[in-house]
Amino acid sequence: MAHGERRMAPEELELQWFRKHYRGNMTQLSWRAVLMGACLGAVLSLTNIYVGLKTGWGFGVAITACVLSFAIWKGLRKIGIARSDMTVLENNAMQSTASSAGYSTGERWSRGSPRISSSRGTIFPTVSSPPGSSSSRSSASRSPSR
Numbered sequence: 001m002a003h004g005e006r007r008m009a010p011e012e013l014e015l016q017w018f019r020k021h022y023r024g025n026m027t028q029l030s031w032r033a034v035l036m037g038a039c040l041g042a043v044l045s046l047t048n049i050y051v052g053l054k055t056g057w058g059f060g061v062a063i064t065a066c067v068l069s070f071a072i073w074k075g076l077r078k079i080g081i082a083r084s085d086m087t088v089l090e091n092n093a094m095q096s097t098a099s100s101a102g103y104s105t106g107e108r109w110s111r112g113s114p115r116i117s118s119s120r121g122t123i124f125p126t127v128s129s130p131p132g133s134s135s136s137r138s139s140a141s142r143s144p145s146r
Helices: 009-021 030-053 062-078 086-117 132-141
Strands: none
Touching: 030 062, 030 086, 062 086
């Protein structure tokens, strides 16, 4: 707080936010936001499973969904399929839908399956060993020592 400024009461802060930042006339939850989020979430959950099984790491899909949605919607607007851009609040609803779908598969598949397979002696080839290389053949043909 700067010198000489008085501290605002919570009610004053709320009123200031309402007057300067609240956008009551902006659409937030719409069918296009939910459908775009569901489609992107489905695709990103599959990519999360693939990357997770290959590396054992899951990745965040929220920012990826936001960027892809923006790009896809701009493209749809340019070719005339969409009539208007998604609002900031619609994009937020879309991102929430996509990230919930994308994250729902990451933990179970990308971390659970490699652990189960390694406990049984089956080793998935990793991204660092391309298919057909000597390291991927030797690691896949190794039998567990008991």
